[in-house]
Structure formats: structure tokens, C-alpha cells
Amino acid sequence: MSLGQLDRRSVEHRTRQMTEGSLLRSLLGLSIPVVLTNLLQTAYQLINTFWVGRLGTGPLAAASVSVPITFLLLSLGSGLSVAGSTLIAQYAGARNRDMVNHIAAQTILMVMLASVVLSVVGLLIAPHILRLMGVDASIFGMALQYLRVSFLGIVFMFTFAMFQSLLRGVGEVRMALYIVLATVLLNGLLAPMFIRGWGPLPAGGVVGAAWATLVTQGIAALVGFTLLLGNRYGIHLRAQDFRPDLRLIRRTFLLGLPASIEQSSRALGLTILTFLVTSFGTLAIATYGIGMRLLSVIFIPALGLSMATTTVVAQNIGAGQERRAVEVGRLSAWLAFGILSVIGLIVFLGSRPIVRFFVPGDPELVESAALFVRIAAISFGFMGAQQALAGAFRGAGQMFMTMLLAIGALWVLQFPLAYVLSKHTTLGMVGIWWATPVSNVLLCLVSVVWFMGGTWHRKNLTREEELDGQVAATIRLEES
Numbered sequence: 001m002s003l004g005q006l007d008r009r010s011v012e013h014r015t016r017q018m019t020e021g022s023l024l025r026s027l028l029g030l031s032i033p034v035v036l037t038n039l040l041q042t043a044y045q046l047i048n049t050f051w052v053g054r055l056g057t058g059p060l061a062a063a064s065v066s067v068p069i070t071f072l073l074l075s076l077g078s079g080l081s082v083a084g085s086t087l088i089a090q091y092a093g094a095r096n097r098d099m100v101n102h103i104a105a106q107t108i109l110m111v112m113l114a115s116v117v118l119s120v121v122g123l124l125i126a127p128h129i130l131r132l133m134g135v136d137a138s139i140f141g142m143a144l145q146y147l148r149v150s151f152l153g154i155v156f157m158f159t160f161a162m163f164q165s166l167l168r169g170v171g172e173v174r175m176a177l178y179i180v181l182a183t184v185l186l187n188g189l190l191a192p193m194f195i196r197g198w199g200p201l202p203a204g205g206v207v208g209a210a211w212a213t214l215v216t217q218g219i220a221a222l223v224g225f226t227l228l229l230g231n232r233y234g235i236h237l238r239a240q241d242f243r244p245d246l247r248l249i250r251r252t253f254l255l256g257l258p259a260s261i262e263q264s265s266r267a268l269g270l271t272i273l274t275f276l277v278t279s280f281g282t283l284a285i286a287t288y289g290i291g292m293r294l295l296s297v298i299f300i301p302a303l304g305l306s307m308a309t310t311t312v313v314a315q316n317i318g319a320g321q322e323r324r325a326v327e328v329g330r331l332s333a334w335l336a337f338g339i340l341s342v343i344g345l346i347v348f349l350g351s352r353p354i355v356r357f358f359v360p361g362d363p364e365l366v367e368s369a370a371l372f373v374r375i376a377a378i379s380f381g382f383m384g385a386q387q388a389l390a391g392a393f394r395g396a397g398q399m400f401m402t403m404l405l406a407i408g409a410l411w412v413l414q415f416p417l418a419y420v421l422s423k424h425t426t427l428g429m430v431g432i433w434w435a436t437p438v439s440n441v442l443l444c445l446v447s448v449v450w451f452m453g454g455t456w457h458r459k460n461l462t463r464e465e466e467l468d469g470q471v472a473a474t475i476r477l478e479e480s
Helices: 003-020 023-055 057-093 097-133 137-152 154-169 174-196 205-229 246-278 282-318 322-349 351-358 363-377 380-395 399-423 430-453 467-479
Strands: none
Touching (some): 003 282, 023 057, 023 174, 023 205, 023 282, 023 322, 057 097, 057 137, 057 154, 057 205, 057 380, 057 399, 097 137, 097 154, 097 246, 137 154, 137 205, 154 174, 154 205, 154 282, 246 399, 246 430, 282 322, 282 351, 282 363, 282 380, 322 363, 351 363, 363 430, 380 399, 380 430, 399 430
């Protein structure tokens, strides 16, 4: 039996499991590797925080400023990957392999172009962003250097995110885990070398941490892209698939644009809140940086389950099993609520030791960041359930509604509340922290109401037009 036949059998087995097998097994089988992969990816920032935190509050604040900005640019392009993954999953559920391959190739073209454009734009506007944010002059130089190196890595981050999304659409999630594990271990070795210097390598300080991450992310992107071109894991790319298909590109773009806006609105929220945080000084910036890095780790189980839910829901809708898709969303939401509630309780009780691990020499910063974490931990369960439901909505192609929910939570709830509580009450910067749990709870309640309405799962992307049949016929004609 050839390698290609083995790959096809593996893909068919994964599809049958998601559309006919145990729902709990499908969700856990996909989400656990995704969670582990995302945890390891977050380790890039945690490793940098660990070493940069030993350089002092100033360098830590300089590195913290770039995190929401980089995340914003990454989110702008990641919606295209989400759209590609959803389309691939629905066509995989419908057993249309020609469209799976064609969509994968077109997604690669779009994401690569978007990454280059955003990287160049980021490099050009980096100093203007920092000035607009009001970054203190004492850390401006360090923050600018760190931010520019981070912008250089946008291409690598996009490429690997695309690799993960496309393979996740066909149910393959383990290879990304192996790649990230290897590169994070490498980053753990390179970070102290680039920060403190080693042999002929000069000490780079806070900027050295950014360079270490850039090198390891570049390796991950190269390996992932090479594997995609190797026609493995259920996606078989051919030369004709890479010819720009304007109709499909337009369709994917219109599907991915709301997802991009949704994800970038969350990242923009972090950036806008950074503007508000900087008005309270360096301690507030460092607190926000530590707190958000820790919360990004806590967010990962919810995000992993959300991604798994998107794939399983999409494959079931593609297979015409809408009732099963609803059951997937319901089960995922309850799982996320229970798991994240337990994590929230643990974090609430252990906030000081957790923060002290990263900044052992600054008691004032430890107390400030621990308070931030305790306030946020109250709503972890609601945040997890909402993310699971959002994953179900995306799997059904309801990108526009999930976008509206995210924008409403940020601009109608979180940011106005943060501004009022911090600027017009005695809470000060603590008012910014309280805006997070309030918006999480309300957003979850709205998502539950829409889910129970029963109309979200009626969008089958494989039936919206005859594009799949036309493309498949064209591919077969060219091959003959």
C-alpha cells in the first residue's frame, strides 16, 4: 500500500470518528493536542518573561508593550486561516477531497501575501504606534527595538498558524505539537544566550529575547511549510491548485474577513487598554504585561476546545448532521465551563506564588499583578463556555455573528467600563482589571441565548453554490 493510500485511509478514519463516533472522544482527541501545542507556543513569551523579568521592571515593561500590538497584526491575517480551516472541515465532512486540496492551496496564497504586507506595515509604523501609546521615554528605545524584531517574525507566525489551521481542518493535530515542542526547547536554550550573551554572541538584553523567538519561529514555519508541500496528512497540493482562483479567494476572503475583524478586535482591545494602562505609569504597564501573559496561558484550554469544536461541528454540518453539530456545541460548552472554573479557583488561591515565580525581586509588582489575576479568575468558567460556543458558531460558518459578539463585548462593555471605573472612581488602575470579568460573563450569556435559539447551525458552506463541482471538474480535466 502506498503512502498516499495510507494518508487517505487515515483521513477517512478521522472523518468517520467525528461524524459517527463518540463526541467526547472527538472533542478531547482534537482539543488536547491543540491545548498542548498552544501552551507550548505561549511558552515563547513565558520564557522571555522569565529572563527579561530578571533585568528589571523597565525592560519588562518595554517587552510588554509589544505583546498586544504584535497580537493585533497576527489576528488581522489569522481570520483567513480560520476561514480556510472551516471550509476544509466542511468539505472533508462531505468527502470532497478535490475541494479540500484546492482550498488549502488558495489559503496558502492569501495568508502568505497578508503576512508580508502586515510585516512591512508594522516595521514602518512602529515608532508612531509607541508615540501614540505614550510610552515613557525611559523605555521607548528598548520597546521600539523589541517591536521591530517582533514585526519581522509576523511572516513566520502566519505561516505556522496557517499550517496548523489547514491540518486541523482535516483532523490532524499531532504534528504541530511535535514541531512546537522541539522549537520551544530550542528557544529555552537560545533566550538566555541572546539576552545575556554567550561566547562571540553579544548580550542583547531585552531585544535578544525577541531575536531568540524569531529564530525558533522561523524554524517552525519552515518545517510546517515543507510538510504541507510534501502532500501528507490528507492534503495533497498540486501545481494547478496554486493558480489564483479569484472566485474562491473572494469567497474565502468574505468568510474570513469577519473572523479577522473578530480576532483583531480582541487584540485591538488589548492595545486600546494598553493606552489606558500607560496613563497610570510603569508599574501599571508591568502589571498588565505580567497579568496578560499569565491569562494567555489560562485562556489556552478554552481556545483549544473552541478550535476542536469548530472542526467537529464543521465536519458534521458538511456531512448533513445538524443535530449532532448542536450536541457538539452543547457538550463543548459544559466541558469548558467546568474545566476553566476549576482552573480559576486554583489561580485565585495561588496568585501570589504564581506571579512571584516570574518577578521574584519586586514585591510591589507581585502584589499588583496578583490582584489583577485574582479579579480575572472569577470569570474563567464563563470565558471558557463562551469560547466553546464561538467555536461552534465558526464551524457553522457564522463568522459575522461571532464578529458582532466580540465587537460588542469590547466596545460596548469592556473598554467603556474600564475607562469609567479607572478614571471616574477611586479604583484607579484596578478598575481596568474589573472590566474583564464583567464583560466575560455578559458575553457568555448572550452567546448562550443565541445558541439556544436554534438557527446558527443551518449554514452549510458546501451547499451554498456549485463552486465545488466546477472546481472538481476542472481539476479532473487538467489531470487528464
